[in-house]
Amino acid sequence: MLTLTGVVAGYGGGDILRGVDLTVEEGSITCVVGPNGAGKSTLLKVVSGLLRPRLGTVTFQGKSLTGKSPQHILRSGIVQVMQSRSLFPDLSVRDNVELGAFLVRDQAVVRKRMAEVVEQFPIVRERLDDRAGSLSGGQQRMVEFARALMLDPSLVVLDEPSMGLEPKAALMMYGYVRQMQSDGRTVLLVEQNVRAGLELASHGVVMEAGRVRLTGTGAEILLNPQMRQLYLGGTVDIDPALSASGPRGDADAPSWPA
């Protein structure tokens, strides 16, 4: 469904992605994990059009999306929920959700989708006229999900959706991700909570230093002995002095079971 081939991308003079090859199967929940600096968020920026790749191609449902604008990519059916703070805090919940369908000109379609989304997310219905900034972190995430569904996307891209959520809210959020899959959507997510992310996912992808290192089912990746090495000691070529000092200073490590 979504294929990245040899994608090289970065900011300024440096490359963060150094030749990423990745396939996201239709109907899957594909979870990308990896230490900080692996290029996970950069990968999502390339998919959503915020960052143009220097080399390589991105194709979606057989059409090239390489270097296309965010508007073009949204219209092709890919919607991304950003890592955090992606609402417009001074606008109402209603305005925020309706902005998800900014590209839809037909108001009848917008109203119909709004009704569906309100049905699916009770919090949106309850807080429709409140300022989005007055909602809790978990509630804001639900509004972000609701907004993402307003374009009726075939691929939903989630950047660390559990970040900043308390466990109960995170569980609820994962429930909505499963719901998206049962509704026929494909989900590509980056997760800091490696275990939770891979348990949720049908497909797992491990990135390190700008490349894809492992792929498989979520369970396969979880059980792969190389994973523990990656999170606790880095790759084999790592400086022994660094590995002696423990995890390489990344916030992902504590979520990995010791």
Added chain:
Amino acid sequence: MLIAQAIIDGILVGGFYALMAAGLTLVFGVMDIVNFAQGALVVLGAYLSYALSVHLNIDPFLSLLITVPATSLLGVAIYWVLIKPIKRDRVVMSLLVMFAVATLIEGILDWVFKSNLVQVHASYVNKSFQLGRLNFPAIYLYAFALSVGLLALLYTLIYRSRFGRSLRASMQNPVAARMVGINTDRVSAITLGIGIGLAAAGGMVFGTTNAFNAASSYDLISRLLVIVILGGFGSISGALVAALLMLVIQDVVAVVWSPVWGQTTFYLVLVVVLLLRPQGLFGRRAVRAQ
């Protein structure tokens, strides 16, 4: 009675200062750019109305039908040609760009119109209405009505239109705005166009009520910046309140004390307010989500 007259004068003059300041604060809100050229653009608007009045005998208010669209297009062009191509340090670099634009406009105006002071003329410039012992200069009344009309139009655009919604979204979270499909470059270009169009409308009023030359822009931009800072950068309602407040205080002090102190008070009020409320009257302490 003198004080009542001073308050009325302050409100009437404050109206068109609000118009010019609204353009400045709107551009800052959307683009994070302090448009240093706003003063020069006001003077450009004044000269355009002056030229149309002198050469084609067009009424200053009617001249806005030409000058506002023309300067708005100039704003859109400035964005696409000078601001958009900036790749790094956009906020600082665009400050310098707008400063260069101000200098260029001032230089051209000085070259074309020389440095003699001029004023835009119309039959009603010296007319006034009496209400009891209060005096209402016609031009200020018309200008106030124009300001109220244009600000109402601006309000409708911002709060009641699809473009307005995309503008407010871009102000609050530009990256998220792009992620829902808003073309933030287009929004920025149009906003700069609107901001500069409002400067031109304010310029016509400035030119009919003051003798001016190209160098008048310095005093103007200082005052507009004071109003925008006092109101809270990026807050349109703040700019309206601050413009009326500042002009009323200045006029009242000028009458009660002396005109010299009227000018000084303008800046003193700013210092006092900023000491008590650094974010301005309507500014928000919170940093915008990046």
